[in-house]
Amino acid sequence: MTDIPYGRQLTDLADNDPDGTALIFIARDGAQTSLSWCQLEQAANTWGRALRSKGVAFGDHIALCLPNSVELVNTVLAAWKIGAIPIPMRWDLPDWEQQRLLEVIDPAFVLDGSTAGDLQRAAATHSDAPLPVVVSPAVNGICSSGSTGLPKIILNTSPGVWTPASSLPFMAHWTEVCQPQTILVPAPMYHTNGFIPLRFLLGGDRLVVLEKFDARLFLDAVERHRITTFTATPTMLSRLADQPDVDQRDLSSIEWILQGGAVMPPTLLHRWFDLLSPEQVVLSYGMTENLGLAALRGDEWLDHPGSVGQGFRDTEIQILDDAGDPVPTGEIGEIYLRAPMTGQYRYIGGAPPLTTTADGFTSAGDLGWLDSDGYLYVADRRTDMIVTGGANVFPAEVESALIDHPGIADVVVIGLTDPRWGRRVHAVVQPSDHAHPPTADGVIEYVRGRLAAYKVPKSVEVVDEIPRTAATKVSRSAMVQARGG
Template structure:
């Protein structure tokens, strides 16, 4: 009983702090309070609930901006209800999967939230998928229905032989005249009013397929337990979001970063602007036009923004930008510093994964004082760094990062072996290696599977990459191991030059900063690093470029 009381007190305190800090307290209306209480009592805390509450709180405030379209919260909530009725009429039921594959648009938000109201799973996948990839994702997720755009519809047509007739008969296309069923058909049930699930609970989920940089992507199943709202409030208490903010979605919405921060922004009641697809100058144009104050990006986007000529960056007024969340991949300290020097101390670097949710957060001050840090643990997270023996490692030493929190995925969809391999005593790991300093700040050292063992010495690619990125002639770098008869593995660096730089200069530069085993024995200069759609470097493609060594 004492634990229950303590838990309830903590939730009330967190919600009160969130309301006061964001300014939400001064705008909340009785109807919104009623919806929030109902959600807390029934356990219906999936993202669709945020739209029900927002519609009661500020129905006329613009929720989504896409091109010339403006959708207020009240209209958005009604569209979600209508789509939920439409999905139900099309045969989607609790526990079923709905595949979403389209560029950023309001229909993505509507369909995803509608699936949540049905207690179905919204499976977000890349619109760049090939026919073979799309067939795998549809079949593996056991999708009952697809919502896509015309380009993806053509990809599905190319994969027709590998898809069931049932699924092919349930493809709804956004803006595709004569292709599949029009998405508007799902919205033809507005007269039926709010969609209410007779048996609420935490079955609703989103399934996000991991990037698949080392093999077939795995579907991470994220459900929304009764503690979901409190977990969101905890994070929002750590950042300076305000009710008047305008948020820009720059990442593709099938990416966890885009979806999570859009949801956080809508919880606070922010207007959200959707970019079709990121371009550096287009990003700055949107910031100026809509007076954007918050956004969430992957580090590659920051790098590309800083690659713009200074004269181009100065054309746009970006003074309203207060918060730039960066995550999803390693943020080079040089990129973070350069961006903050140009745009102010706005960067908040977070660590998290599709499987774990948000784990750590570094403020601009952290990034200035401890370059490369991913920050301290966000309240609600318990972190363990474990060595090869499974025992915790002391501060300063590298271990595999395991985390436990309220929003861990329930596992990988239809892959019990992968789920078991990632769990240890209720803690989850995606294979990242990290260390923690005496101030509680964490630093990533690479991936467990990427660790290089050369001459019996463990070399962490991230450490070598950090060192080489300090050279002014290096724009980007990726380090990996290559089989070697003498050393077991040798350290190899792929370098994207920022100007005229020679291998000899990098050899001398590394010698001053890295001990012998950590210094690359080969340098390969490339025009760009191969990346997947979410910005992560695909090292297996770099490995494929290396010619076999002869003895």
């Protein structure tokens, strides 16, 4: 049998290796909790019955409003056991924004700081025997505000069944990967990069989950638990590389890593090539809507610097102009993807579906180009593009040039209303040393020799800290609004 319901798959894992370590949770203070496969299976069954006692039925939505935690993992597994749909969400949103999201999710149960203890107590009163096998009609939802700021839930409409392909590592495309893996999870589980490892857990991989990303705890976990792989954003990788003792840390257990979430600055990528090797770094491009994937390994990147890869796992890529016609090789247009998984999403909240061509290619609004070998290069999101003086500037390109400045720890580039330029390129920078921040003139002069004149920031703002989420994302639209539009 190759299509195994999630609940049955967890039961089988517990039967095959009851005392084997399945999950290690590391709290912010470094305290650790370890659970075996048997303990996870028992918790999923008792928590599943507790959810039913709270009125949760097959196909219902469960809102998960907690940081990474054992309780969060237990509830996700319990939801799959009873055929419900887990939807993690940010726990630190203002009340008004949280309520707006909950109205869209319309959950049968909300797991948060006020209900988790009660659910745990209820679970303790129920049997831990395996629940009847059912299949969730959708794997999970991921909350997004997109580029409009309006809440929407991206529902992964794949049924809750495990197949061997579900747990196939990215790196297996290039070379054999030892399994089971020991996967470090630094991202919050409300983000795709944080949630997907739970599906690898169902393939028998061990998860080491951080409550919150912390570079020191991350490196400690790699050494202590002999981590073999992890997925991280460029911001996380930058903070790790900036640790003063990173070169002395034992990273020998790492077989490969996956970078996603944003375009990787070349200098940072070369730093990780030095820490590991080009053959151990995989870069990927995709989106929560499951439209398709592009990927490449570090040694390929060296031959195609700046690329995010070729079509991966049967993904086809087209670059189209505003009229829907293919553009010449090397010319920027809108990125369209077509893959076997295309269409396995649905929006909750009234957001319109993404633009899809008659032959099934779909775009999330990103701009980019293909080279003559079919490698994809991402310029930026169309909504983030700055039109200044009639020319198009992509913030990601400017940020990539600025992040190499020795006095800059983090940077976000936005477009602000300007009477002369329409919108001016504005750089918001976080200094490496707050006692000696870089000057605006120094930042502008630094980047002037790296970019065309029209791309150079017209203004620079130094802030104590860039307002990033736990997933290291930033809301450009909110930053623009905060500065008057």
